[in-house]
Amino acid sequence: MNYKLKIQYDGTNYSGWQIQDNAVTVQQKITDAIKTITKQNINLIGSGRTDTGVHALGQVGNFISNEELDIYRFKYSLNSILPEDISVISIEETEEKFHSRFDAKKRSYIYLFSKIKSPFINKYSYFLNEKFDINFMNEISKSFLGKHNFTSFAKKKTETKNKNCNIYDIHWKEFRDKISFYIEADRFLHGMVRTIVGTLINVHKDKWDIEQIKKIFKSEDRSTAGEAVPAKGLFLYKVKY
Numbered sequence: 001m002n003y004k005l006k007i008q009y010d011g012t013n014y015s016g017w018q019i020q021d022n023a024v025t026v027q028q029k030i031t032d033a034i035k036t037i038t039k040q041n042i043n044l045i046g047s048g049r050t051d052t053g054v055h056a057l058g059q060v061g062n063f064i065s066n067e068e069l070d071i072y073r074f075k076y077s078l079n080s081i082l083p084e085d086i087s088v089i090s091i092e093e094t095e096e097k098f099h100s101r102f103d104a105k106k107r108s109y110i111y112l113f114s115k116i117k118s119p120f121i122n123k124y125s126y127f128l129n130e131k132f133d134i135n136f137m138n139e140i141s142k143s144f145l146g147k148h149n150f151t152s153f154a155k156k157k158t159e160t161k162n163k164n165c166n167i168y169d170i171h172w173k174e175f176r177d178k179i180s181f182y183i184e185a186d187r188f189l190h191g192m193v194r195t196i197v198g199t200l201i202n203v204h205k206d207k208w209d210i211e212q213i214k215k216i217f218k219s220e221d222r223s224t225a226g227e228a229v230p231a232k233g234l235f236l237y238k239v240k241y
Contacts, residue, residue: 001068004094005030007059010085012123012232017050017059026050026086030061033081037074040066047100047239048107051191053231055124057110058238062100106168106240108184109193112233115177125178126233132179133204137172140203143213144170144183144196151220153196154189163189163220182237191228199226 007030015023019031031044047060075091082088114125115132147166154163169184181197199216202208203226216224 001065002094002096002098003063003065003069003071004092004098004100005061005063005088006090007056007061008087008089009056009059010123011050011053011055013085015052016054017046017048017056026056026059027061029082029086030078030088033078034063036081037077038065038067038069045100047104048188048236049190050234050236051194051231054234054236055232056236059236060100060104060239062094062098064096100239103241104239106184106186107188108169108182108237108240109188110235110237111181111193111197111229112235113179113181115179118177121178123232124235126229128179128201130205132174134172134174134179136207137200137204140208140210140213141170141172141200143210148217149220150189150192150217152216152222152225153192153199154222155191156222158190160189165189165192194228194231194234195222195225197234198229201229202226 009026011026013024014026017026019025019028027044027046031042034042034044042063042065044061044063050056050059071091071093075088078088112125113128114121115128117127144167147164149163150165151163165188166186167183169182171182173180173182183193183196203213
């Protein structure tokens with residue numbers, strides 16, 4: 001039986017999603033909890049990695065079980081064992097060949113900014129203490145749409161050889177005392193979203209034009225792009241199949 005899970009987590013206390021030696025990760029916590037309930041050595045697959053401190057509203061995972069599970073009871077038991085900062089929102093049986101990572105068609109992230117210093121959302125947003133031109137940012141962000149080589153926007157030590165990603169949607173919204181950044185693509189490289197956001201913040205400050213963005217792409221050099229924004233404002237929003 002192949003079970004598909006929708007997962008939410010606060011990434012503050014974790015070294016990302018993927019299991020690592022000598023580190024506390026979300027994948028490890030959920031895997032251990034499933035093993036405790038099922039008494040099986042399962043392989044929990046995630047739709048993608050999230051870095052240290054990054055949160056998720058719609059992470060998707062799946063695992064194969066040797067036995068049929070009572071989904072309602074299993075979900076209840078799983079959430080009872082998991083820490084408060086990790087929650088399994090839904091569980092469903094899916095086709096045997098379903099793979100949460102390889103079958104994903106689109107992934108989207110949201111980055112959240114706060115225009116005020118608030119102790120209530122500081123943990124999940126980046127304080128942006130400046131006037132913000134949403135129209136300008138939406139116009140300049142269009143230069144990221146389509147298929148590009150994102151070497152300049154990925155961490156230098158990334159193991160991925162293929163650096164091409166296809167951006168389907170990218171936009172900014174402003175509401176009350178918050179600003180949100182949304183990006184949707186077929187795939188993302190290690191550190192890519194936070195570097196894009198950091199670069200666009202620099203664009204806003206220095207009023208660069210689209211030609212400057214094109215130069216960064218063409219250089220294929222990480223040092224030409226902006227500094228990555230903090231992980232605390234980034235959320236894996238949705239995975240589409």
